[in-house]
Amino acid sequence: MPQNTIVPALLRDKLFQLNMPDSTCSWITDFLTDRQQFVRLGTHVSDLQHISTGSPQGCVLSPLLFSLYTNGCTSGHQSVKLLKFANDTTLIGLISDGDESAYKGEMDRLVSWCSMNNLELNSLKTVEMIVDFRKDPAPLPPVILCDSPVTSFESFHFLGTTITKELKWEQNIRSLTKKAQQRIYFLRQLKKFLLPVKMLVNFYTAIIKSILTSSITVWFAAATARDKAKLQRVIHSAEKLIGCSLPSLQEL
Numbered sequence: 001m002p003q004n005t006i007v008p009a010l011l012r013d014k015l016f017q018l019n020m021p022d023s024t025c026s027w028i029t030d031f032l033t034d035r036q037q038f039v040r041l042g043t044h045v046s047d048l049q050h051i052s053t054g055s056p057q058g059c060v061l062s063p064l065l066f067s068l069y070t071n072g073c074t075s076g077h078q079s080v081k082l083l084k085f086a087n088d089t090t091l092i093g094l095i096s097d098g099d100e101s102a103y104k105g106e107m108d109r110l111v112s113w114c115s116m117n118n119l120e121l122n123s124l125k126t127v128e129m130i131v132d133f134r135k136d137p138a139p140l141p142p143v144i145l146c147d148s149p150v151t152s153f154e155s156f157h158f159l160g161t162t163i164t165k166e167l168k169w170e171q172n173i174r175s176l177t178k179k180a181q182q183r184i185y186f187l188r189q190l191k192k193f194l195l196p197v198k199m200l201v202n203f204y205t206a207i208i209k210s211i212l213t214s215s216i217t218v219w220f221a222a223a224t225a226r227d228k229a230k231l232q233r234v235i236h237s238a239e240k241l242i243g244c245s246l247p248s249l250q251e252l
Helices: 008-017 022-032 062-069 101-116 170-192 197-212 225-242
Strands: 035-037 049-051 080-085 088-093 155-158 161-164
Touching (some): 008 062, 080 101, 088 101, 161 170, 170 197, 197 225
Antiparallel strands (some): 035 049, 080 088
């Protein structure tokens, strides 16, 4: 996971390469350069600092600028995929016959690219998960990132979806069910205020159904009937509160 340490001059060059107008490139460079920042803690205020690195946290432009900044960071081997979402970077390698050379080569390439572009990889927030369905797989040596061994996990949370090394979805569906049930409480509160059915359905669609369908094309086919029933019960609860039928999990 690279830290947000964008260099405005490097970003300007990358924006030029993407054929952005000169005026836009200049505006963005000026926006990121020589920003003023201070820290307030209670009644105490730190000295004013001038910053020309990174993009402001919470700024609407920041995720887009970071994505444009890292646009040129790609995988060069067909067996390795590099997935990026803002500053969340995932490297997926297909290892055949125990040959990790392409996988580790792309990892070294990522480290080198980040170093050249003033981005620091956070090894403490980096984990590895090995998916291997062989009966007696040979243990693989730990991956070393920036001189630190990467911890191997049995599951991890990827962009809101819990993936396990067995590629089973009980943990993920348990999490979705819990989130959706928590939101049912707010639907119940809105019902007490006698909101019209249409508004309750809109609330359900935006706040509850969006949770139930999160990554549904990934996990639905492999989910057990028991787990699907848990999510369907959430839909039934919403139907009773709203007073109308809603699309079933299967329909969704």
